[in-house]
Amino acid sequence: MTSVTGFSIGIVGAGLSGLVAAEQLASSGHRVLVTERGSSPGGRLATRRIGAAFVDHGAQFFTVRSDRFRTDVDAWIEAGVVDEWCQGFDKVDGFPRYRADGGMSALARHLAERAVRAGATVATKVRTTAVIRGAVDWTLTHDHWVREPDEVDAVLLTAPMPESLALLAAGGVKPADPALADITYHRCLALLATVDPAATFTLPEAGATQQPADPAFSFIADNHRKGISPVPALTFHTAHALSAELWDASDKDVTARLVPSAAAAVGLEPSDFVDVQLKKWRFTGPVIPWPDRYAVAAGQPRPVLLAGDAFGGPKVEGAFLSGVAAATAITEFLTESPR
Ligand SMILES: Cc1cc2nc3c(=O)[nH]c(=O)nc-3n(C[C@H](O)[C@H](O)[C@H](O)COP(=O)(O)OP(=O)(O)OC[C@H]3O[C@@H](n4cnc5c(N)ncnc54)[C@H](O)[C@@H]3O)c2cc1C
Known part of the structure; x- marks a missing residue:
């Protein structure tokens, strides 16, 4: 041919x-x-700038399976x-997760x-x-x-x-x-927050946690420890069911509902968040x-x-x-x- x-x-x-x-x-x-x-x-x-921070709010990392x-x-x-970002978030499994330099x-x-x-x-x-x-x-x-x-x-x-x-x-x-x-596609709510520099918060070694079974947040990352932001800035991705439940609520109501549990998930108070933004992803990934x-x-x-x-x-x-x-x-x- x-x-x-x-x-x-x-x-x-x-x-x-x-x-x-x-x-x-x-x-x-x-x-x-x-x-x-x-x-x-x-x-x-997708990477968003919030003040001095850079925040990945769509895909967080990727893996490689095919030649x-x-x-x-x-x-x-x-x-x-x-x-390479790390080889596992909550435990090291030897399988590389990649990040992009600058987001x-x-x-x-x-x-x-x-x-x-x-x-x-x-x-x-x-x-x-x-x-x-x-x-x-x-x-x-x-x-x-x-x-x-x-x-x-x-x-x-x-x-x-x-x-x-x-x-x-x-x-x-x-x-x-x-x-x-x-x-059809799963939905996701991405809560993004910069943090008071005087506050300290807890995340595993790589600066992120991946909890597919958690009813609130499936993924939480500090974009500073990830290496893409000069200052601490957190990304919280809601679990599929919670995303669907809150989808039709206003951004203000969703943010008010998520902030207390997001702060608590990393050992912070809501008042430690400085600038909070919300991104609604209608199409996160295919269901099948x-x-x-x-x-x-x-x-x-x-x-x-x-x-x-x-x-x-x-x-x-x-x-x-x-x-x-x-x-x-x-x-x-x-x-x-x-x-
Ligand atoms: C919150 C979230 C977290 C994720 N986490 C991960 C992860 O950690 N690891 C991973 O591997 N993947 C993750 N993903 C999935 C990954 O981001 C996607 O699978 C991948 O980026 C999809 O690429 P795509 O080219 O198929 O589609 P898209 O990136 O959606 O590209 C489609 C483009 O078409 C444009 N477009 C649509 N309609 C029109 C129009 N009418 N005219 C012109 N332009 C149009 C859109 O603006 C968009 O830029 C995540 C996704 C989301 C949303």
Whole structure:
């Protein structure tokens, strides 16, 4: 099979999966446009500044299980972008957990720079609104005051599934497999707090605790001991059931409800928290991932693919592998339907 280049490909979402796919496709000689509604790339790789503090409030760390992910993680380590945080939080199990130097959004910036160096365009603050079928190609519409519609040969949608399906529905495209609509996500409330420098608090050696069975907080980290913040700043992630229970309450009520138990969990008083912020994550990770690394929403004559951490395996590694697999599949589709 002869490989073809020079197709135009629209990728919606500059999270991990979209950025990895963008670099791969641009490196193969395709024209790649990534639209990202946020003001910076990263999606759930997210770091927030609170005063002097830097706080990871989405993904906290990642692990490596596959050889394919290992290859790129080794390159990220070599580039000084990520390093090993620890080998277990509450007890050492010998299995490395990785952090990004400067926070998870720094990893996203690195990947966006690599995609741009390979020739891709990463357009932030552009919300794509619909995917519309043309005679052979596809039209992506965006918030109309920001960007004119783009005509592309192939599309990769990497937003969480309900959002990607909404883009298809807005363009009148029915996905090939209706079961895609059954993909649901856990929610998470992230309580973020800077701490009075005079106060001392308790966390295990690595500066974090992971308690999947705890009814209140599944993960608590001090971003200072993690090495990404010059001052102490805590991230508290609520357990799935508590996140669902509090989801519809106002930010003020959620914060008031969480602060006393958050402070107590690390041996502090609520008054030791200086600046407290809340981030609600509607799509944390899939409840049950789709069995394959990507899905074909529409295959003829040119493809629209769906990818992201809902496909083939969750979390950072799952999103990475899905982006790689989807980019490879798009190239194969285009090779089979040259102009
Ligand atoms: C609270 C929390 C904790 C987590 N903890 C961990 C952890 O410790 N370890 C781990 O491995 N994983 C963790 N994860 C999961 C991990 O962050 C994700 O699996 C991974 O980052 C998902 O990447 P993605 O590319 O699939 O999706 P995303 O990062 O969600 O990227 C999708 C992008 O699409 C953009 N977008 C959506 N709609 C549009 C549109 N219409 N137009 C333009 N852009 C659009 C979004 O803004 C977003 O940037 C956590 C996630 C959360 C939320």
